[in-house]
Amino acid sequence: MLPDLQSQFVASLFAQDAAVTDSAAVDALVRGGKLSPSRRLAIYRHNVFTTLTGALRDLYPVTESIVGAPFFSHLAKQFIHATPSPSGDLNMFGREWPDFLAACTDADDLPYLHDVAALEWAWHMAFHAADRPRFDLLKLASVPPEQHVALRFTLHPSVLLIASSFPIVRIWEVNQPDYVDEVAINWEVPGDFVLVVRDDVEIKIQSVPRANFEFLRAIQNDASFDVAAEKAFEADADFDLQGTLLAAIQSNVIVDVRLDSGHLE
C-alpha cells in the first residue's frame, strides 16, 4: 500500500523516459482535476532536479565555471539519475561527483576536471570538519629528546591532501568569482601537491612542495615522526624538517601529538 505508492512515485520521478512512465503508472496514483496527473508529477520532478542541481552548483562552482552553466546542467542531470541522494541532509549529496566526472566520457577533453572537483569536495569537507584546540606545546615538554623520533602527530580534522598531474590550485584560483588578474595557466608544471586545511573558519588551499606533502601524508597515515621525516627526505634531501613542522603547527595543520605509550598530558 503506502510502501508501493512511495516506491512507484519515486521511480516515476526518476524515470528516464518520462513520457511513457507518466501516462501509465501515475494516473493510478494521483488525482487529476485542473491539471493532469502527469503534469502534477512533472512539477515535483522539476523541483527535485532543481534542488539537486542547485546543491551541485553550490558545491562545485569551479567545475561550473570551467564547463559553463548549460554543460554543467547536462552533467548534473546524468549524475542525479546515476547517483541516489543518500540522505535527507542535502549536505551529504554530491560526494561521488569527482568520480563521476572521471568516468564521464562527455568530459574527456577536460582531463583535469575531476581533480579540480575533488578539490572542491575537500573544501566542503573542511568547511564542516570538527574543531580542535590548537597544538599545546606543553605536551612536548615532558618528552625526553631521545623519544622525539617516536612521536606521532595528529593533523587537524579538516586536512585533506590531494595529488594531481595538473596545476589544480592555479585552475581553482583563476576560476574564483573575485579573481581579477590574468588567467594564464602554466600547463608545463609537473603537477600539484595540494594541502587543504581550515584554520578557525578560514579554509586554505595551497600547493606545497612534494616533500612537505609526503611528510604530512605519512603523519596522516599515523607514521611515527622518524618515518614521516624519512618519507620527506626521500622526496627531497634538502627538506627543511624543523621549518615545515613549525609552520604546520603555527598554521593549525598539526594539532596534537602522542607517544605510543598514550596521550601526552
Added chain:
Amino acid sequence: MPSPNTRALGFLNLIYSAEMIETQAAKTATPPAFAIADIAGTVGIGLRAPHYQAMLAQQPALGFLEVHSENFFGDGGQPLKYLRAFRAIYPMSLHGVGLSIGSTDKLNLNHLQKLKRLADAIEPALISEHLCWVGVNGRFVNDLLPLPYTAESLRHVISHVTQVQDFLGRRISVENVSSYLEFVDSDIPEWAFIQEVSDRAGCGILLDVNNIYVNAMNHGFDAKNYVDAIKPGSVTEIHLAGFQDTGEILIDTHGDRISSEVWALYAYTLARLGRVPTLIEWDSDLPALDVLLDEAKRAGAIMQQVPASLHPTQRRTHAA
C-alpha cells in the same frame, strides 16, 4: 647526509618557546534553555547565512530565530560557530527538512543522532519537522513530498513521531506542507490528518498559513475551514512565506513577500488561536535583511491586535 632520525632529534627544543604557547579559548557554555513559553507572542525570522553579518551588526528585536537543522549537522567550523553566537542572543528553533517521518523507510538513525547532538548543544525552544516524506528505499529526493491521507499513513506517521520524540527526549512539532497533487487513496482531509497526528503522538503543530492557502487554491477547499479544524492548544508556531503563481498552480517558493490573502488568513488564524509565535520564512531570491524585518514588523502589528488573554495554552506535555 645525516640520518633523518638524527635530524628529527633535538629540534623540538628550538620551537618550544613560551610565545608560541597559546591559552586554550575557554569553552563557551550554552545559554539557559528556552521553553516555548519564552517565545509566546513573538515574531521571528528564518536565519540564513547571507544575513549573518547584518544580523550580528543590527541585532534586531526579534522573539526567536529559526534555522534548517541539517545545515548544522557538520562536526564544526563556521556554521556551528555562528549558530552558537546567535543562540547567545536569541532563542532558537530547529526546523528539519530531511527526517522524512512520512517515509515507509525506517527512520535514519544517523540523521536522528545528528539532530539530537545539535539539539543538546543548542537547547532550542522548538524542534520541528515536515509532515511529509523525502525519499524511500534509501533514495532521497530532498523535496517535501505529500502523503496520501489515509489511516495507514496516520498509523505510520504517529509511530515515527513517537520514535523521534522518544529518541530526542523532546517534544517536536510537525508542519503542514504545500502540495501540487493529491493521491487517489486519500480519504481523510489534510486538516483532520494533522490534528490526529498531534492528538495521538502528542506532538505540536507548526501551522504554515501560507501552505494552507496554497493548498486551498491548488486543491479547492476553503482555507478557513482548515484553520477552524485545528485545536488552539495544539499549535506551537506559525509560518508565513511568499508563494509564486505560475498561472496554473501556486508554488511554495519562500521567495517573495507574503501575499495579502495570506496576511488576511493569518489575522483570521490568530483571532482563533491566539498569539502563536510566528516566523517569516524566506529561502530563494533572498532579499536584504530589512525586507524580512519589515515582514516581521507587519506580523507583529497583526499579533498586537489579538487580545493577550487569547494566548494559546502550551502546556501539553511530551507523550513519551
